[in-house]
Amino acid sequence: MSPRVVLLFSGKRKSGKDYLTDHLQQLLKDKCEIIKISAPIKHYWAKQNNLNFNELLSNSDYKELHRLEMIRWSDSIREKDYGYFCRQACKDAKEKPIWIVSDIRRKTDIRWFKDTYKDLVRTIHIEADEETRKSRGFHYKDGVDNVASECDLDDFHDWDLVINNGEGGLKLQDQMDSILALCKNLL
Ligand SMILES: Nc1ncnc2c1ncn2[C@@H]1O[C@H](COP(=O)(O)OP(=O)(O)O)[C@@H](O)[C@H]1O
Numbered sequence: 119m120s121p122r123v124v125l126l127f128s129g130k131r132k133s134g135k136d137y138l139t140d141h142l143q144q145l146l147k148d149k150c151e152i153i154k155i156s157a158p159i160k161h162y163w164a165k166q167n168n169l170n171f172n173e174l175l176s177n178s179d180y181k182e183l184h185r186l187e188m189i190r191w192s193d194s195i196r197e198k199d200y201g202y203f204c205r206q207a208c209k210d211a212k213e214k215p216i217w218i219v220s221d222i223r224r225k226t227d228i229r230w231f232k233d234t235y236k237d238l239v240r241t242i243h244i245e246a247d248e249e250t251r252k253s254r255g256f257h258y259k260d261g262v263d264n265v266a267s268e269c270d271l272d273d274f275h276d277w278d279l280v281i282n283n284g285e286g287g288l289k290l291q292d293q294m295d296s297i298l299a300l301c302k303n304l305l
Pocket residue numbers: 129130131132133134135136137138177254283
């Protein structure tokens with residue numbers, strides 16, 4: 119069974135991509151599968167450099183220590199094949215009606231998913247003001263926050279849904295309802 123809806127989530131570091139997609143998964147339970155484009159990146163990088171894969175997956179300082187190099191290495195692969203990690207991430211995905219891709223970062227990620235899953239795709243952008251992101255542990259880093267990994271979608275505005283997950287944002291249940299409304303006609 120291929121997915122019936124593919125939800126693409128993007129947003130800057132500490133905007134709450136994992137927080138909101140984890141809550142969505144708790145609501146949808148076994149109807150959904152979370153896909154992370156960064157999972158194959160972290161897997162290969164851990165193997166090549168003898169690092170702890172699970173620590174790279176977690177929301178830890180360990181991940182931040184290795185982020186810059188993972189960005190540089192993964193971009194060198196993307197230059198030759200922009201869909202490489204999207205394809206790898208989906209290859210391992212389970213057969214569930216709803217796919218939640220929790221870490222869309224580049225226009226080429228959106229292009230790959232739209233070319234592959236066409237009308238099933240919905241794009242969701244998570245926003246949070248910088249103060250809130252800082253309170254969640256964000257510190258600006260040169261080479262990370264001013265490159266494509268964090269900035270390529272700054273001039274993309276064609277979202278199906280934008281969620282404020284910072285100051286003045288909706289309650290969690292209302293945020294979830296707005297996402298579920300996107301799936302309504304597809305399930
Ligand atoms: N709406 C929210 N309310 C409370 N805490 C939040 C909220 N959104 C995110 N967080 C917390 O902020 C931190 C960063 O969120 P995370 O989802 O890991 O961001 P991202 O995946 O975008 O880098 C986590 O500790 C998370 O639990």
